[in-house]
Amino acid sequence: DQQVKQNSPSLSVQEGRISILNCDYTNSMFDYFLWYKKYPAEGPTFLISISSIKDKNEDGRFTVFLNKSAKHLSLHIVPSQPGDSAVYFCAASANSGAGSYQLTFGKGTKLSVIP
């Protein structure tokens, strides 16, 4: 059973426009959420995170929104740039659990930013 779901395998956006990547989760014990960007043949790069006590976190062009009641989070990239083209992974952790910080990942969304 997939606890973190990214239902869009791919997304194409025009350069300069907003990219919105979505993520849903089922485990109510998750209390910390992260977004990673991954290029081919490289490891995931941490982008931005949010704790469950917040509903928004912003860092430059990247904003993450969390809707706990809907168990949904989204990543907004504004404005989108060609260098943002990559696979984006949503990940979640139950930090207040038994002391393990293991991350549960979605399958990823491939973002293509068209010049």
Place this chain on the structure above:
Amino acid sequence: NAGVMQNPRHLVRRRGQEARLRCSPMKGHSHVYWYRQLPEEGLKFMVYLQKENIIDESGMPKERFSAEFPKEGPSILRIQQVVRGDSAAYFCASSDLYGQPQHFGDGTRLSIL
């Protein structure tokens, strides 16, 4: 380079051989995590270690797989008697004592002939 270092980047083994994957965490990090990514899949947690201790191995296969993080030296993920299904990208991540965020290395691509 103060990032997470993994080696080798690519490893080819024949069925039945042993594979050893190494990971040096970021400077100042004492927590190490191993994840596996199969083609077209997300990363799956395998094991979480601190120096000389396995904290959570709930994602490790019960047989043939083991991990260690000795007092000195890198963390090692060991796969004995490899099979074709072990072919995957293996990623190591590290964090400070707060656990998040985790920072990843560039992975080891394991191919089984």
